[in-house]
Amino acid sequence: MAESSTCEQEYAIEVNHVTMVFNMASAKLNNLKEYFIALAHHELFFKEFKALKDVSFKVPKGSVVGLVGTNGSGKSTMLKIIAGVLEATEGECIVRGNIAPLIELGAGFDKELTARENIYLNGALLGYTKQFIDEHLDEIVDFAELENFMDMPLKNYSSGMVARIAFAIATVTEPDILIVDETLSVGDVFFQEKCMKRIRSFIDSGKVTVLFVSHNIKQVEDLCDTAVWIEKGVKRMEGPVSEVCEAYRNQFNKKK
Ligand SMILES: Nc1ncnc2c1ncn2[C@@H]1O[C@H](COP(=O)(O)OP(=O)(O)OP(=O)(O)O)[C@@H](O)[C@H]1O
Numbered sequence: 001m002a003e004s005s006t007c008e009q010e011y012a013i014e015v016n017h018v019t020m021v022f023n024m025a026s027a028k029l030n031n032l033k034e035y036f037i038a039l040a041h042h043e044l045f046f047k048e049f050k051a052l053k054d055v056s057f058k059v060p061k062g063s064v065v066g067l068v069g070t071n072g073s074g075k076s077t078m079l080k081i082i083a084g085v086l087e088a089t090e091g092e093c094i095v096r097g098n099i100a101p102l103i104e105l106g107a108g109f110d111k112e113l114t115a116r117e118n119i120y121l122n123g124a125l126l127g128y129t130k131q132f133i134d135e136h137l138d139e140i141v142d143f144a145e146l147e148n149f150m151d152m153p154l155k156n157y158s159s160g161m162v163a164r165i166a167f168a169i170a171t172v173t174e175p176d177i178l179i180v181d182e183t184l185s186v187g188d189v190f191f192q193e194k195c196m197k198r199i200r201s202f203i204d205s206g207k208v209t210v211l212f213v214s215h216n217i218k219q220v221e222d223l224c225d226t227a228v229w230i231e232k233g234v235k236r237m238e239g240p241v242s243e244v245c246e247a248y249r250n251q252f253n254k255k256k
């Protein structure tokens with residue numbers, strides 16, 4: 001095998017020159033009728049908004065990488081592109097291995113269905129067979145600690161309860177790549193600790209690559225080896241987690 005391809009295989013994620021453009025309606029339209037009237041009158045204008053501008057970084061297999069940046073900087077957009085939920089306008093994203101994405105709370109769930117039905121639905125989306133879920137249902141329910149709420153429609157769940165179910169399913173087996181957005185922050189402190197313990201056990205196995213987004217910079221420093229700082233869609237910095245987090249904090253202190 002050529003040396004270069006051996007090197008490439010060492011990366012679980014390669015983000016190459018990714019740009020993401022969103023089209024935002026420039027006028028406020030309140031309903032579909034207004035939309036069609038504006039369309040018929042050729043009055044529908046869009047402003048292009050670049051949420052990510054030529055962002056590149058690589059995540060080595062088995063590493064734990066933090067993604068930091070102020071609100072609206074493009075972190076979740078980046079995670080969605082990596083998870084295949086969004087397609088980048090320009091550039092490419094190479095992913096090696098299966099992803100357990102914990103990005104948008106309740107994505108892949110149907111609010112009208114019960115928690116039990118949602119476990120099967122979401123499990124199918126994550127690529128688990130029905131038999132696998134049958135065998136692991138108790139484990140998932142135990143981890144989420146929601147035994148008494150399994151037959152309640154998800155619309156009656158609190159956001160923390162939804163997060164519990166989502167985390168329990170996504171991590172029932174060790175994924176190759178775990179992507180965690182802010183979803184866990186809605187869980188109570190006990191559940192957050194339980195999740196962090198599971199994430200740490202994945203990290204300790206040395207086999208799981210973790211991409212972790214949090215506004216809790218201390219948690220990022222504790223958990224991650226390296227970090228990428230994305231600010232207003234532009235990659236500001238990449239490197240050892242302590243250096244990146246320090247620079248990020250300093251930028252905040254300067255603003256005060
Ligand atoms: N579907 C969309 N349509 C239009 N604009 C969008 C869409 N999704 C995200 N954006 C915009 O892209 C920018 C980046 O959003 P994103 O959610 O990635 O930020 P973030 O870094 O995750 O922020 P936060 O820390 O608040 O979670 C924001 O300005 C947001 O309004």
Ligand SMILES: [Mg+2]
Nearest residue numbers: 075076077181
């Ligand atoms: Mg976000």
